[in-house]
Amino acid sequence: MKTHTLKYDSTFEGLLTAVFTVYEERLSSVLIVEERFFEANFFSKVNEVFTDESKASRVWEGLKEFQQFRTSVYRSFLSELPDKEVYILDAIRYVLKTRNDKDYGQPSVLKLAQLTKQIGREKHRMKAFVRFKRTKDDVYVAIIEPDFNVLPLIARHFKNRYADQQFVIYDRKRNYGIFYDLNTVELIELDFDDAVLKEALHDEEMHYDKMWQDYFISTGIKSRINKKLHLRHVPKRYWKYLNEKNPL
Known part of the structure; x- marks a missing residue:
């Protein structure tokens, strides 16, 4: 089975649209990639995701009850790491399935918490300096x-x-x-x-x-x-x- 690669436009709304697409099309083996980091792969089926505000809003609203986790999703996106989408998608899938957003034994939930801490530290220093x-x-x-x-x-x-x-x-x-x-x-x-x-x-x-x-x-x-x-x-x-x- 080929992996589906969803290429998006580097915006946060584009990422959320890609997450919506994963659920809408019931994709199991999927990779979300920011367009600037995209590299063609023969073994992957590539779909370009066009940012849709309504779809992005539905994903964001779906995470509303997990306020702390939702903050972690956004701040992890701001980390700009090339593989951030892997952790974000996996964490979202886990949280929506288990309704547990504080299980730091789950690798992706832990990763998002760690990124959030790093970004919070940088935010604090920018305010100060x-x-x-x-x-x-x-x-x-x-x-x-x-x-x-x-x-x-x-x-x-x-x-x-x-x-x-x-x-x-x-x-x-x-x-x-x-x-x-x-x-x-x-x-x-x-x-x-x-x-x-x-x-x-x-x-x-x-x-x-x-x-x-x-x-x-x-x-x-x-x-x-x-x-x-x-x-x-x-x-x-x-x-x-x-x-x-x-x-x-």
Whole structure:
């Protein structure tokens, strides 16, 4: 029996549509693959899944009673791992069959819980380490490159925290960002690089960087510096976001 490969468009709604297709067509041997990771296989029958909002909604509603698990499904999708769909589909099948979403002895349920924990940690660090810089147009801009696609998870936090200022948070690794215009948050795509940002910065921004660096140095007590502890709480890969570590 050939394996059915369902290729979808890389959106979360597309993934849920593919899950719906598995149940609708009663497929047993099936592999759901994001189009960017798809590789043709002679032993597999390939079907392209076209995103259907109504079908996606039915799957999402079907998981409504398992709120914690449903969160794990979404966050595991944001992990962007090439084989995430294998675990997501297997976990969904298990939970809907057994009505048990907390059986961490089941490998796929456990995997989704582990991914959720990792993504939650990255989300928390992005909230802590994002630094905005003011532009000449009075729009505040922050550049990030998180390990996981956590931008959808932090948008509300920054919208609530900086409700009175326009801002852009741009994920350079994934080439998209969010723009808050004092009313709504919108997804954006830009040609963005450090030279463009530096040219757009407000003239006072460099002075703020210098003041913050001076403050950081003056309040430090050399005899109490614990580099090991510091790196545990502020890993080096986040230093590029911090004015005191890497000013633009």
